[in-house]
Amino acid sequence: MTKRTKIIAIANQKGGVGKTTTVVNLAAALARRSRTVLVVDLDPQANATGGLGLEKEEGVSIYPVLLGSAEIADVIQPTAYDNLNIIPSEVDLAGAEIEIARREDHLSVIRDALAPVRESGVFDYILLDCPPSLGIVMTSSLAAADGVLVPMQAEFLAMEGLGLITNLLEQLRAGANPNLELNGILLTMVNMVATQTRDVIAMVKERFGDRVYETTIPRNVRTSEAPSYGQPVIHYDPTCKGAVAYRAFAKEFIARTPTRFNEVESATAAVPGAEPAAVGAATAEGVQVPSEIPVVAVETETVTQEPETSHDQVS
Known part of the structure; x- marks a missing residue:
């Protein structure tokens, strides 16, 4: 079965909008769906690294890959x-802005670094946690991506920032990445009790239509x-x-961002009583895993929506 690895940049130049939380939990939820x-x-603050239970380690990041002093397979953990x-x-990644800016190929440097992993076909999704800025690393990340997911x-006040990043997307479409798409806008930190929240959601949906995810966080x-x-909330x-x-x-994201699994899921959905486990078995078969890329296990999970518990709070 054919598939094409999708590279999705999760980006917003404004900090504190749930960007890294979205990266970590989307990744974990996708992984649980096999x-x-x-x-x-790509953020020097390394919050995604910590959020997945890892410590920062000097030399273990994409930074030495961008400098040409390491192979990308050596830094995948x-x-x-x-x-x-x-x-x-790692902290040294803060220097990437300066290093990349000096290069004539600065818009393609991250795309070129990721090319061996993308071409290996090991991963369904490569999720880029972009730094909260409109600098070179952000721009190069978007130039490498198939789509941009904007947590908002x-x-x-977030509407202004949304306009800036969509303008950048249009500029890249006109040059370095003609196929770049707005994967979607994910509304975060939502409190539906507040009138302002409901008004903002209505405004965003009026402007961006079906590019706004129905799910809100x-x-x-x-x-x-x-x-x-050091854990995803899921x-x-x-x-x-x-x-x-x-x-x-994650379920909505998969439907919008197809990879090899979707053919199998569609067939499974059409057969009453079909076992979800068939998805993982079918998609794992025949996948060539190069020895230099770490092997990741493929398991399936029947995902159910559990009831809320009493300790859950809204703040």
């Missing part, structure tokens, strides 16, 4: 979760706690509102 996922932490690997970040806080204490324990507290929302979002 998708093979590589997270690339396993996580505690099946089907989920990461290229961590459901507040009026609520404000949730357990989601905020999970990174301090593992830290699977029944809390944040975990339920991110699992629903």
Whole structure:
């Protein structure tokens, strides 16, 4: 069965909008649905690295790959979760802005670095956790991507930032990456009790239509706690509102961002009583895994929506 690895940049130049939380939990939720996922932490703060339970380690990031002093296979690290690997970040990655800016090929440097992994066909999704800026690393990341996912806080001030990143997307479409798409806008930190939140959601949907994901991510204490324990919230507290929302979002994301699994899923959905396990078995068969790329396990999971528990809170 054929597939094409999809590279999705998760980007917003404004910090504190749930960008890295979305990267970590989308990756974990996809992995639990038997998708093979590589997270690339391009943010020097290394929050995605910590959120998946890894420590920063000098020389273990995409930075030496960009400098040409390491192979990308050497910096791919396993996580505690099946089907989920990461290229961590490190403090030195802050120097990437200067190093890349000096190069004539600065818009293609991340695309070229990721090419061996993409061409290997090991991963269904490569998720790029972009730094919260409109600098060279962000721009090069978008130039490498098939699509851009924009997590956006459901507040009026966030609308301006959304306009900036969509303008950048249009500029790249006109030059370095003609096939770049707006994968979608994910509304985060949503409090549907607030009139402002409902107004912002209506405005975003009016402007961007079906590019806005139906799933929204609520404000949730357990989601905020999970990174301090080095876990995605879907593992830290699977029944809390944040975990339920991110699992629903992953399902919607898969439908919008097809890879090899979708043919099998469509066939499975058409047969009453078909076992979800058939998806993993069929898609794993015949996949060539180069020895230099870490092997990730392929398991399947029947995903159910659990009831909320009493410890869940909204803050």
